[in-house]
Amino acid sequence: MNDNNAYVFEEPLIEGLILKRRNRFVLEVQIEGSTYDSHCPTTGRIGDIVLSNIPCLLSRSKDKARKTPFTVEAISLDLPSEEPKHWIGINQNAANRYVEHFLKNGSLSMMVENNNEVLREQKLGVSKLDFLVGDTYLEVKTPLLHLQVEYGSHIKTQKMSPFNSTDRFVKHINELANSLEKNQRAILLNCFIYDNPGFRVSVKSTNDNLVKTQVEKSIQKGVEIWQVNFRITQTKVELIRYFPINIS
Known part of the structure; x- marks a missing residue:
């Protein structure tokens, strides 16, 4: 509903x-x-x-x-x-349902044009990307490895080891870049179901240099990086804000 x-x-x-x-x-x-x-x-x-x-x-x-x-x-x-x-x-699967809702009702019109057909889970190369909106492929990521909020003293924390599951991300961002051979735009959308001030990668991966290189190459080819913040309550999910991210 x-x-x-x-x-x-x-x-x-x-x-x-x-x-x-x-x-x-x-x-x-x-x-x-x-x-x-x-x-x-x-x-x-x-x-x-x-x-x-x-x-x-x-x-x-x-x-x-x-x-x-x-x-x-x-x-x-x-x-x-x-x-x-x-x-x-924290429901990364539900994030796509929220994005789809706001794509279809035109609330993300600064990112993609209204009145375009919104298709879910579209096959591209060897990947299946989250959305095809008009002629724009859009892949949604919901980062949770680092919560960009302040912790109170009552929160217990644990030591974090390097992250090593980056193959899927690299595959998707390369497919996004390759889609620009036939399509006008490709977007990687970082989705937060809280008011994140601005996504930053603070958790290192075991192949950090490779990921950084692939992201930079994709951006050079024209892949756009955007961020959207939602607010979740007991009854609904609301759009707070969304904006492009400049990764230099």
């Missing part, structure tokens, strides 16, 4: 408390005194925080047979007792 100004959830999200992260896919969450195994939609790290005693928002699965009846959609780094809370969306 949605409207012109926001992506509205079919049912309001439920507030809970993450007790611990059992593995990549499962979070133990307390909801109104009961503990449930809940799906974690982000299999990688979420910043350098320890997911313990962390407030969260959850959606209820429509699949009654699913082992995890809830999905964690957002977390808060505020104290559990603090109100109102500031939420950070």
